[in-house]
């Protein structure tokens with residue numbers, strides 16, 4: 001057919017190689033490969049991390065560069081940044097760039113070493129539900145220009161993401177939580193940064209004895225950190241064992257050793273990064289307590305330069321129930337712990353929340369009270385970032401994000417910014433995304 005074509009109507013087309021021969025597949029690939037650097041290698045020396053995936057990430061990058069640089073320009077199309085500022089400092093702190101002036105950032109080293117953008121250092125020590133992304137905490141610490149003289153607060157510290165990230169960045173922090181298991185985990189993450197490596201070394205037979213002692217409830221150790229570490233590894237082991245015992249060939253002791261080895265590996269990698277960058281970790285102060293009683297700790301009045309926190313999301317996570325194994329073992333009265341949770345007190349709501357179910361109204365009253373206490377604990381000019389999500393209960397969306405923003409403003413905070421961060425994945429989850437609400441306490445109240 002092609003042979004009979006009218007050449008005037010259908011002029012012969014040259015191929016991309018300037019000939020009339022049709023190129024082979026390899027020739028096409030090779031030709032495009034030569035062009036690739038022009039398209040996919042960023043044209044610059046300060047480049048985005050591959051983990052920057054969403055528009056929220058772009059906003060987070062913008063936010064941290066405001067705190068870290070003197071001047072900057074983001075080129076989102078080419079995934080590069082131009083900036084003026086202290087290169088070394090930015091390389092140690094930034095959470096969204098892979099390279100700064102051609103050199104790998106500390107965050108990239110964490111990601112490469114641990115093979116994950118959030119489970120680095122001891123952040124992944126134990127599966128605490130509803131925890132922060134450490135990268136967001138790092139971003140906010142940068143945005144708020146915190147340094148080694150600053151004090152950071154998280155009054156809903158959970159398993160200690162804020163305090164652990166602050167410690168890694170050399171910033172003093174205080175973490176408060178009402179849940180005993182959260183407190184144990186925060187203390188562990190804190191203590192493991194300062195322990196000697198040899199203290200983590202146990203022979204297989206010693207580990208067998210430890211496991212037996214824990215099971216017989218005779219486990220003791222003169223170092224409270226090792227005592228809690230072994231218990232935590234045990235709780236995690238039992239949980240995994242119950243879920244997998246039918247096909248688990250390692251047995252309890254195998255799992256126990258594997259989980260402890262994971263923590264030892266985290267220790268080794270974290271210390272390698274510490275040595276490489278000559279970091280000075282800062283210990284955090286962890287307190288088991290109720291945010292609604294914060295004012296009882298009088299020395300906390302106007303002590304903090306910033307607060308980065310996330311209150312419990314209304315009815316979405318059973319923080320106490322999911323650690324049943326641990327609480328049964330420790331003999332903790334979970335009903336008592338739960339009664340201190342935001343919105344769990346008895347009685348009728350006092351405020352005007354007529355269209356809301358009373359439980360939600362009680363939760364909002366406590367949330368507002370917590371924000372008042374945070375306001376009290378911040379220095380004038382202090383910064384606040386609250387991370388919240390809107391849960392869906394019986395098909396109805398609970399508008400916590402906008403209520404939180406409203407409470408902050410009513411209490412006296414000056415609203416600055418809201419960034420919505422979608423939680424990608426399952427469609428039917430109760431929480432579809434979370435928002436970071438950023439405010440500050442005015443210098444003159």
Ligand SMILES: C[S@@+](CC[C@H](N)C(=O)[O-])C[C@H]1O[C@@H](n2cnc3c(N)ncnc32)[C@H](O)[C@@H]1O
Pocket residue numbers: 128130131132155156157158159160161162176177178179182289290291292309310311312313319340341342
């Ligand atoms: C969304 S989680 C915070 C998780 C934390 N950002 C992390 O990364 O682990 C909310 C936390 O608030 C705590 N909480 C609930 N009511 C509290 C209260 N009255 N005082 C202090 N903490 C409370 C819960 O125990 C839970 O750990």
